[in-house]
Amino acid sequence: MDGMMKVAMMNKPGRFDFEQKPIPKLKPDCVLVKLEYVGICGSDMHLFEHGYIGENYVKEPMVLGHEPGGIVAEVGSNVSSLKVGDRVAVEPGVPCWHCEFCKSGKYNLCRNVYFYASLPVVEGCFAEYIAHPANLCYKLPDNVSTMEGALMEPLAVGMHAVMQSGIRVGSNAVVIGAGCIGIVTMLSLKSMGIRNITVVDLVKSRLDRALELGAANIVDASETDAVKKILELTCDGAEFVFETAGSEVSIFQTAKMVKRGGTITLVGYTKDGTAKMNVNWIIDNEVTVKTVFRYRNIYPLVIEAVSGGIIPLRKIASDIYDFNDIQTAMENAINNKDTVMKCVVRISPDAK
Numbered sequence: 001m002d003g004m005m006k007v008a009m010m011n012k013p014g015r016f017d018f019e020q021k022p023i024p025k026l027k028p029d030c031v032l033v034k035l036e037y038v039g040i041c042g043s044d045m046h047l048f049e050h051g052y053i054g055e056n057y058v059k060e061p062m063v064l065g066h067e068p069g070g071i072v073a074e075v076g077s078n079v080s081s082l083k084v085g086d087r088v089a090v091e092p093g094v095p096c097w098h099c100e101f102c103k104s105g106k107y108n109l110c111r112n113v114y115f116y117a118s119l120p121v122v123e124g125c126f127a128e129y130i131a132h133p134a135n136l137c138y139k140l141p142d143n144v145s146t147m148e149g150a151l152m153e154p155l156a157v158g159m160h161a162v163m164q165s166g167i168r169v170g171s172n173a174v175v176i177g178a179g180c181i182g183i184v185t186m187l188s189l190k191s192m193g194i195r196n197i198t199v200v201d202l203v204k205s206r207l208d209r210a211l212e213l214g215a216a217n218i219v220d221a222s223e224t225d226a227v228k229k230i231l232e233l234t235c236d237g238a239e240f241v242f243e244t245a246g247s248e249v250s251i252f253q254t255a256k257m258v259k260r261g262g263t264i265t266l267v268g269y270t271k272d273g274t275a276k277m278n279v280n281w282i283i284d285n286e287v288t289v290k291t292v293f294r295y296r297n298i299y300p301l302v303i304e305a306v307s308g309g310i311i312p313l314r315k316i317a318s319d320i321y322d323f324n325d326i327q328t329a330m331e332n333a334i335n336n337k338d339t340v341m342k343c344v345v346r347i348s349p350d351a352k
Helices: 042-050 146-165 180-191 204-212 226-234 248-257 279-284 299-307 323-335
Strands: 004-012 015-022 030-039 068-075 087-090 129-133 137-139 172-176 196-201 217-220 238-243 258-266 288-291 319-322 343-346
Touching: 004 323, 015 323, 030 087, 030 146, 042 323, 068 129, 068 146, 087 146, 137 299, 146 180, 146 238, 146 258, 146 288, 146 299, 146 343, 172 180, 172 226, 172 248, 180 196, 180 204, 196 204, 196 226, 204 217, 217 226, 226 248, 238 248, 248 258, 248 279, 319 323, 323 343
Parallel strands: 172 196, 172 238, 196 217, 238 258, 258 288, 319 343
Antiparallel strands: 004 015, 030 068, 030 129, 030 343, 068 087, 087 137
16 A cells, blocks of 8 residues: 555654654565554553663654554455454564574564564554554454454453463462553453452552452552551462562562462563562562563453453553544653553544
8 A cells, every 4th residue: 555644753752743654565474454543551651751661762763652453454465364354453573483482482582573662663553554464463353342452462461471370260369550451460360260359559549440340359558558468368378469560669578478389470560670579588488480571372362352251351441542632642641640541542533
């Protein structure tokens, strides 16, 4: 497809400028996706507000956004799995498919992955079109919207965390952090039959939302000693603890929240990449510590869970903005973290 498209370019941190760029050209194994919705991720917010993540800094203009859902507008010459008009969720990381990690199925660990809106500068999805490998575009069932398609990306993170942990039906779990990733982790736990879930946060409105979406218990860490309360609720500590907030305080607390022989799964990034852990306590209690980096082989699973009504994904989209208002959308997501669970940008004015 020839022509130009509108792109929200971050020419410097804190500012979007709309520009015209050529619509991407298709390779034989790719499809052109007309984007309808793109979610705003925490990494987008951090890059926009601070201009860096960890040791990587924004040094040139870039396009943010890596949570896309849309409609196939054109297909490459080798593509038979999709057709024009199909609605898709797009898995935003493109691995090399040749390294040891890709060959073993752990393609999220590929060192050569091309991941939208990541550093060093890889352009993202706050644009009208993207060209993407067809095998990483997943056709959505009729009862799943393209907005939910965009939200499959954060849901995949939560589901991967749950699957990494090795949790079993009948276990109890604590989720620290009731932001978007904390909530989708909780919803993923529920989808796998876990009912005894306690969510910990500092913000009452977030905790109320967690309770509304199915948490068995909530702990307001601004009003009570979270460790003491978890031990009261679980008698001997939680079998599985998920840290999604990236808080140095709560990461340190996980060791005393978890039951002897239990499992801690670290999901959230800290501001500077470091945090203290109570290593002696972890050793003495034979605690397993697991970590999560994005996801792998998850999209078909979470799409089926949403389509089957097991995970009410639409409910996490708290704020929706038109593409023209993306500056306001990003500022709202950054400045109102206590009330905004998930901000989504409607790229196409025709999107339903």
